[in-house]
Amino acid sequence: MLEKLQNSRNALGLIFMLPAAVLLLLFLTYPLGLGVWLGFTDAKVGRPGEWIGLENYIYLWGDSVTRLALFNTLFYTVVASVLKFFLGLWLALLLNRNLRFKSFFRAVILLPYIVPTALSAIAFWWIYDAQFSILSWMLMKMGLIDQYIDFLGTPWNARLSVIAANVWRGVPFVAITLLAGLQTISPSYYEASAIDGATPWQQFRHVTLPLLTPIIAVVMTFSVLFTFTDFQLIYVITRGGPLNATHLMATLAFQRGINGGALGEGAAIAIAMVPFLLAAIMFSYFGLQRRTWQQGGADK
Amino acid sequence: MSQDSESSGMDFLETTRRKWVVVYIPMLVFLIVLLFPFYWMAITAFKPNNELLSSDGNPFWIIAPTLDHVKHLLFKTSYPQWMWNTVLVSAVATFFSLAASVFAAYAIERLRFSGAKHTGLAIFLAYLVPPSILFIPLAAVVFQLGLFDTRLALILTYPTFLIPFCTWLLMGYFRSIPFELEECALIDGATRWQILMKIVLPLSVPGLISAGIFAFTLSWNEFIYALTFVSSSEIKTLPVGVVTELVEGDVYHWGPLMAGALFGSLPVALVYSFFVEYYVSGMTGSVKE
Numbered sequence: 001m002l003e004k005l006q007n008s009r010n011a012l013g014l015i016f017m018l019p020a021a022v023l024l025l026l027f028l029t030y031p032l033g034l035g036v037w038l039g040f041t042d043a044k045v046g047r048p049g050e051w052i053g054l055e056n057y058i059y060l061w062g063d064s065v066t067r068l069a070l071f072n073t074l075f076y077t078v079v080a081s082v083l084k085f086f087l088g089l090w091l092a093l094l095l096n097r098n099l100r101f102k103s104f105f106r107a108v109i110l111l112p113y114i115v116p117t118a119l120s121a122i123a124f125w126w127i128y129d130a131q132f133s134i135l136s137w138m139l140m141k142m143g144l145i146d147q148y149i150d151f152l153g154t155p156w157n158a159r160l161s162v163i164a165a166n167v168w169r170g171v172p173f174v175a176i177t178l179l180a181g182l183q184t185i186s187p188s189y190y191e192a193s194a195i196d197g198a199t200p201w202q203q204f205r206h207v208t209l210p211l212l213t214p215i216i217a218v219v220m221t222f223s224v225l226f227t228f229t230d231f232q233l234i235y236v237i238t239r240g241g242p243l244n245a246t247h248l249m250a251t252l253a254f255q256r257g258i259n260g261g262a263l264g265e266g267a268a269i270a271i272a273m274v275p276f277l278l279a280a281i282m283f284s285y286f287g288l289q290r291r292t293w294q295q296g297g298a299d300k
Numbered sequence: 301m302s303q304d305s306e307s308s309g310m311d312f313l314e315t316t317r318r319k320w321v322v323v324y325i326p327m328l329v330f331l332i333v334l335l336f337p338f339y340w341m342a343i344t345a346f347k348p349n350n351e352l353l354s355s356d357g358n359p360f361w362i363i364a365p366t367l368d369h370v371k372h373l374l375f376k377t378s379y380p381q382w383m384w385n386t387v388l389v390s391a392v393a394t395f396f397s398l399a400a401s402v403f404a405a406y407a408i409e410r411l412r413f414s415g416a417k418h419t420g421l422a423i424f425l426a427y428l429v430p431p432s433i434l435f436i437p438l439a440a441v442v443f444q445l446g447l448f449d450t451r452l453a454l455i456l457t458y459p460t461f462l463i464p465f466c467t468w469l470l471m472g473y474f475r476s477i478p479f480e481l482e483e484c485a486l487i488d489g490a491t492r493w494q495i496l497m498k499i500v501l502p503l504s505v506p507g508l509i510s511a512g513i514f515a516f517t518l519s520w521n522e523f524i525y526a527l528t529f530v531s532s533s534e535i536k537t538l539p540v541g542v543v544t545e546l547v548e549g550d551v552y553h554w555g556p557l558m559a560g561a562l563f564g565s566l567p568v569a570l571v572y573s574f575f576v577e578y579y580v581s582g583m584t585g586s587v588k589e
Contacts (some may be wrong), residue, residue, distance in 0.1 A: 232524070
């Protein structure tokens, strides 16, 4: 009887899993494997490739544009993630205060995150326009600059401009998830530490931050993951230019694999991102995971 | 929000002036920076060309608002068609992903078939696979299946990020439903199907709304698959259409571009504004372990 129940449970489980499993196996697992295989071939659009071993990777390692793209991606990810973290934490702390119109603020702040990135990226492109930039106009009126800034024209300007757009889009996500974490911290900790004479900084450092660490780890893992693999912002604002200064791995993979038709090479660039992503996940998993004392255990 | 009244307990220690400097002014700066691009989008969409291109006067205001850019968008481009494609693809992909996710989440969380735990983990890992490492081989798959340049290609590939997300979210919701309810129903002779339909689903309506809203916005905002798998103008989705077809040559038509961006953003913003709480709970719920 028990065995029968167990059996039907397994059978039913299988049936219930079927639609999701078929779709994911066919359009996620299989392409992932295919991508790894394509990376080892010289496949072109409309021509199945032949196995060429590590040739793609060796070529890419010596290719200055790929190296530049890797540097750009790392720079973009590190700078944007650090900024998103600090600004997001600051915003979360502000929103956690007893503010008037708090729910209105919280709702409005998420707008950059929910609006299609490709479309807000167009707005940034317009804001960064070399001739009509509103930022340049404002700075001119304030007398801070004497000629319009070429936001997207020089390598470093362009890098910083796209990072600013990425931070703009990512801060709300970090802030709102950290706010959810902040709201789970019991106010009695703050009252107790205030009675013991803790300054606001000490309260933040020794109460808020330790209790927030687990959620910070998760949020930042997601943030790093999606910043490292970003595509839309760059594709819309700079297309990788000027002089490939803003090409990320994803946009380079698109340019070589889809526009250039070199599927094998494009797949190799995309697959080359995987070790970095795994490293980021491992780092946040082992480096920032819940310590025993946060669960009430002894300090190590 | 019972915590609010408690945490305000010590607020009397803070002077009003200090609160302005420490809280309200930074908050205001955040708000202005985060919302400015939308204001700029909206103002450009209704500003006549001569005002757009003149450098004197106040650029933050419009002297003679115009609907020319909107008209251009509606009658001289395929914008309405892109809008319709996006609605269609997003709605269908969301519906099927949600249905598949309900079954998958129920099977993993409640049927506990052998291997359920590993399946749950696999779903989470699938959620971490970014589209930008999948799109090249996926393009090959789409091509092999003869789906290139069809809406079906998008409807079938969007679930690769929707199903993991929705399943993960719904697993959390199902976990919060007491086992006792199901046990009672089992004793009364209900089948698993009846339990799912009559007990579990009605109790997880908020979770379904969160997952649905989130999935809809994710599909609406999707870019890289829609850019790669579709090439004809009449099949393009809105973000791709605006980016690839409204940009012509070296002369940028900022008016129509901004109008396109504005009206492409409004539907998600509207859906979002009606369901803010569900959206936020979906977002924070998906991140929780």
